[in-house]
Amino acid sequence: MLESGNGTIGTVDLSTGSYDAIAQFPGFTRGISFCGPLAFVGLSQVRESAVFSGIPLVERLRNAEERTCGVWVLNIESGETVGFCQFKDGVQEIFSVEVLSGMQFPDLVNHDPKFIGQSYVLSDAALFPHFSDLISVNFEIS
Secondary structure: OEEOOOOEEEEEOOOOOOEEEEEEOOOEEEEEEEEOOEEEEEEEOOOOOOOOOOOHHHHHOOOHHHOOEEEEEEEOOOOEEEEEEEEOOOOOOOOOOOOOOOOOOOOOOOOOHHHHHOOEEEOHHHHOOOOOOOOOOOEEEO
C-alpha cells in the first residue's frame, strides 16, 4: 500500500494493523500498478500550502525542488528502485498509474497539435535496461 503523507510504499500486517515501509520516494505517492515483481508508483510534487504543511513528506523534503513528480519503478522483492521517469516541468501531479499488460504501442486518440507536441514515448530500452528479459512494455506519457 502507499502512504502518501510519508511518500512510502509498504505492507500492512492485517493481524496487528502495523505498517512496514519497503521504500521511500521523493514525492507524494499517488497511484500504483504492478507487473510481476515491479511496482509502478506515481509521485506528485507536493506544493507548500496550509493543507500539506506539517506532513512527514514536507518535513523530510524541506526544499520544494526536492519534491518530485513522475513514475518510479520499484522491485518489491528487493526494495530497489530500478528506474523512474521524472517530470521536470509542466506536470506536477499524478493521479493514477496503470500497466497496460499485453499492449504494444498504446496510444491516445487526440488531434490537438499542442497536446501531441508535448507527448513523450519511452522505449523498452530506456525504461527497463536491467529487466528487459522479464517484461516488455511501451507506454506513452504526456
